[in-house]
């Protein structure tokens with residue numbers, strides 16, 4: 001596996017402390033669903049002025065650090081990352097760091113997205129649960145490599161933006177739901193793969209429960225300041241964990257993650 005420590009510049013934004021309700025049950029939450037077809041998305045983009053920047057990003061940030069999967073590299077070359085950030089940040093979208101997406105959240109560093117996606121070992125037939133849709137960028141990459149992507153996001157405004165961008169790219173095999181992703185998505189379980197773009201102090205038991213035997217979970221686990229990226233494979237008699245490297249992600253806030261910080265505590 002990748003032994004190098006993932007590069008600097010992990011998502012740094014702090015999770016929003018307002019506008020959300022962690023008591024929201026995933027099962028009861030509104031879906032920003034899509035009635036479209038379910039198969040790996042075939043994202044086609046017109047030639048754009050960022051084509052060279054995307055190519056350089058893949059070569060220097062992703063291939064040179066050891067990501068080898070042709071499918072993952074192709075998805076990273078194809079998905080127009082700049083469309084997932086504000087226009088004022090377009091020119092930075094292919095740089096080697098995360099960027100703010102509003103609500104004190106961030107779009108993950110390109111390398112992290114590639115590393116985590118490769119670690120899931122997708123072949124095109126999988127049903128994948130994603131926790132923390134954020135900008136929708138990771139969802140778009142996953143949508144090219146999996147049959148269907150179920151993404152949970154706790155902040156409504158962020159989920160709505162992700163939906164809009166994904167619709168613009170015809171990623172109709174991505175469904176986004178608003179709610180506490182630490183509960184997983186019970187109605188749609190079990191999943192072939194689960195990916196969390198937010199860090200947790202411990203592995204939420206719901207994720208292991210909602211994985212198929214042989215399924216893979218990729219999640220950053222640790223403290224608020226620093227975590228280890230883990231790949232946990234569910235086996236017939238338990239789980240096997242591998243450490244993929246060090247990292248820093250925003251907090252997973254919910255019942256089985258960190259508590260929602262109280263505003264104006266007295």
Ligand code: SAH
Nearest residue numbers: 107108132134135138154181197252253254
């Ligand atoms: N992969 C995303 C990264 C988003 S950052 C991207 O590339 O844009 C992590 C996201 O996790 C944030 O949007 C945050 O709101 C969300 N999040 C944190 N705790 C969550 C929870 N319990 N359930 C769902 N989403 C959560």
